[in-house]
Amino acid sequence: MTLTPDLLEMLVCPLTRTPLRYDPVAQELVSDAAGIAYPVRDGVPVMLVEEARVLDGGDASDSPSN
Numbered sequence: 313m314t315l316t317p318d319l320l321e322m323l324v325c326p327l328t329r330t331p332l333r334y335d336p337v338a339q340e341l342v343s344d345a346a347g348i349a350y351p352v353r354d355g356v357p358v359m360l361v362e363e364a365r366v367l368d369g370g371d372a373s374d375s376p377s378n
Contacts, residue, residue, distance in 0.1 A: 325346055326361055350364045
C-alpha cells in the first residue's frame with residue numbers, strides 16, 4: 313500500500329516540523345532534517361518520535377535513541 317500524494321503533502325515530522333519523504337521499500341516516512349524514519353504499518357503512518365528509528369548518520373542529539 314502506498315500513501316497518497318495528498319496525505320504525504322499534509323504530514324510533517326513531529327520533531328522538526330519539516331516535510332517527510334516516503335520510502336516505499338522500507339515502508340517508512342523519512343525526516344531528512346531529523347535523521348529518523350517513522351514506520352508505516354498497514355498503510356497507517358506511526359508519527360510517534362519514540363517509534364521512529366535513527367537513520368545511519370542521523371543527528372542523535374535531536375533523535376530518539378533507538
